[in-house]
Amino acid sequence: MNIEELIEAIKNLTIWKKGNQRAPHKPLLILYALGKILSNQRLLSYEQVSGDLKQLLIEFGPLRKSYHPEEPFVRLTRDGIWELDKGVNLSNPNNRLLLEEQVNGGFTNEVYHLLNQNIEHIPIIAQIILDQHFPASIHEDILEAVGLDMSFSISRRKKRDSRFRDKILRAYRYSCAICGFNVRLRHTLVAVEAAHIKWHQAGGPDVEDNGLALCSMHHKLFDRGVFTINNERRMVVSQDAHGTQGFEEWLMRYHGNVIKPPIETIYQPSSTYINWHVKEVFKGPERYVTG
Numbered sequence: 001m002n003i004e005e006l007i008e009a010i011k012n013l014t015i016w017k018k019g020n021q022r023a024p025h026k027p028l029l030i031l032y033a034l035g036k037i038l039s040n041q042r043l044l045s046y047e048q049v050s051g052d053l054k055q056l057l058i059e060f061g062p063l064r065k066s067y068h069p070e071e072p073f074v075r076l077t078r079d080g081i082w083e084l085d086k087g088v089n090l091s092n093p094n095n096r097l098l099l100e101e102q103v104n105g106g107f108t109n110e111v112y113h114l115l116n117q118n119i120e121h122i123p124i125i126a127q128i129i130l131d132q133h134f135p136a137s138i139h140e141d142i143l144e145a146v147g148l149d150m151s152f153s154i155s156r157r158k159k160r161d162s163r164f165r166d167k168i169l170r171a172y173r174y175s176c177a178i179c180g181f182n183v184r185l186r187h188t189l190v191a192v193e194a195a196h197i198k199w200h201q202a203g204g205p206d207v208e209d210n211g212l213a214l215c216s217m218h219h220k221l222f223d224r225g226v227f228t229i230n231n232e233r234r235m236v237v238s239q240d241a242h243g244t245q246g247f248e249e250w251l252m253r254y255h256g257n258v259i260k261p262p263i264e265t266i267y268q269p270s271s272t273y274i275n276w277h278v279k280e281v282f283k284g285p286e287r288y289v290t291g
Helices: 003-011 025-037 046-060 070-079 095-100 109-117 119-133 136-146 164-171 216-223 247-252 271-280
Strands: 082-084 104-107 192-196 211-215 227-229 235-237
Touching (some): 003 119, 025 046, 025 119, 046 095, 070 095, 104 109, 109 119, 136 216, 192 216, 216 247, 227 271
Antiparallel strands (some): 227 235
């Protein structure tokens, strides 16, 4: 395997699919393992990985009743870049047995040495994973969480409609749909962005009813699942969100409010995309809305 073949393998990971549900397990595990390469670790104990990966899934994956780090830890072996040091049932990963048998896993020797000899490709591979599976607004958070705090000069984003930003900003009168922020520096709008409701990485289209104009702060909070909008187009905040500075100003003062409407009713956020965000991004349950 050469570096180009490794990159192709990363691009073509077998990802579990069921309808529109997100499955970021393998991408997060690979990013985690790339971070460990920088500290010269190849084989990682499942005991260590399970706790860390579960936390990553809680932070950056969809809200679920339970989390299963054993699934990517075992099933990534089928992609030809990962191995375990003991034989296990690949069809039915078992968390308890992996712990009891003290199984270790990591990149294959071939992949590990390839990356060590081409360390400059780690940012490229990490960026490919980020671009394929997560919105840009949370890339830095993920990198920090997995110990890959580095700058990226190469981005290989999926092709998207370059007019999406202009269409969304126009639809919302160049103002944040939550707070109305619309500061300009001379003639240039600053820190107001076009946010996908259903992420582009999850197949969300570049159309007006899948977009919101949000200031940088509300865009980040929206993509992290701190708040969502419901089918009445009301902004609702997660019960798990809290804070002393900014919490009231950026979140609770808008909680329960109907978002600012677009210039045309046909641009109203689609229930299809809203429901996806509620199920796959929002860290619910939502707070009670008075009135």
